[in-house]
Amino acid sequence: MGIQTVSIIGLGALGIMYGQHFSKRLPKGNVRIIADTERIKKYKKDSIYCNGEQCDFHYVTPDEQVTPADLLLFTVKFDGLDGALESVKHHVGENTIILSALNGIISEELIGEVYGHDKLLYCVAQGMDAVKVGNKLTYEHKGKLVFGDKVPGIISDKTKSVSEFFNKVELPHEVDTNMSKRLWGKFMLNVGVNQTVAVYKSNYGTIQNEGEARNTMIAAMREVIALSEKEEIFLSEKDLNYWLNVLSTLSPEGKPSMAQDVEAKRKSELELFAGTVLKFGIKYGIPTPVNRMLYDQINAIESKY
Known part of the structure; x- marks a missing residue:
């Protein structure tokens, strides 16, 4: 029968966007948004809107007994992952396929440790x-979900099943047979874009055009390239240019998640980006001065909240 039911944990930007997409193409009960009781009350009271349209989501609490999902999608922020892992326990069964759209390069490992690496496909939202x-x-721009197997060079039945489902519900996607490199590439982009736009308190337009901000972004990304070689991922200038081309397609007025966090005076995913780069830099004895500067500046911004 293929994938019939989808559960989503995390109703941030990606959770709303994908939740709305699936909800408009599947029976209401087949798309489940997992949230605690207080959050559900707030969502129902205030409503959720996607491009001006009110969302009609089907909410379930973590304690509710449900049939395990065919597809489980994590769209929480990284600091919410531990709680999310507990909240989805009733949604994971023997045949559940799990995708993580979290930023960074470690969420799959953490999810796999709890629910089994055999259930996971590696994934990036871009x-x-x-x-x-x-x-x-x-x-x-809705962008696309890029996913595939952890082992390079194969396309498993799980990957084929998800691709067939996304074709059915018309969700933009791509299957990649080298997901470790794709994850590191997206990590490289986030390290550059998220942090630079947050520090310059600007938008995508600022780093799409030549100037100091764009130069800072690219320098931060090149530090990730140097580290990737030590991890045997081997990112290159070709990969950097690929992600710069992805960046050029975004609305200039749009903003990445970290810039939105800074504006809202929320704790950002700094440790996931520059924090990770600095740790790898120390591990391999590779200088990472641009990420150190970004780390210090964003820390200073957040200290004033």
Whole structure:
């Protein structure tokens, strides 16, 4: 029968965007948004809007007994992953396929340790320019989910099943047979874009055009390239240019998640980006001065909240 039911944990920008997409193409009960009781009350009271349209989501609490999902999608922030791992326990069964759209390069390992690496496909969300303010999400470009197997060079039945489902529900996607490199490539982009736009308190337009901010972004990304060689991922200038081309397609007025966090005076995913780069730099004895500068500046911004 293929994939019939989808559960989503995390109703940030990606959770709303994908939740709305699936909800408009599947029976209401087949798309489940997992949230605690207080959050559900707030969502129902204030409503959630996606590009001006009110979302009609089917909510379930973590304690609710449900049939395990065919597909489980993690769209929480990294600091919410531990809680999310507990909240989804009733949604994971023998045949559940799990995708993580979290930033960074370690969420799959953490999820796999709890629910089994055999259930996971590696995944990155790229090319979207979604901006969430309060209960309202807006975007021009939905981007795509890129996914595949941990082992390079294969396309498993799980990957084929997800691709067939995404074709059925018309969700933009791509299958990649070298997902470790793709994850590191997206990590490289986030290290550059998220942090630079946050420090310059700007938007995508600032780093799409030549100037100091774009130079800072690219320098931060090149530090990731140097580290990737030590991890035998071997990112290159070709990969950097690929991600710069992805960046060029985004709405200039859009903002990455870290810039949105800074504006809202929320704790950002700094440790996931520059924090990770600095740790790898120490591990391999490779200088990472640009990421050190970004780390210090964002820390200073957050200390004033």
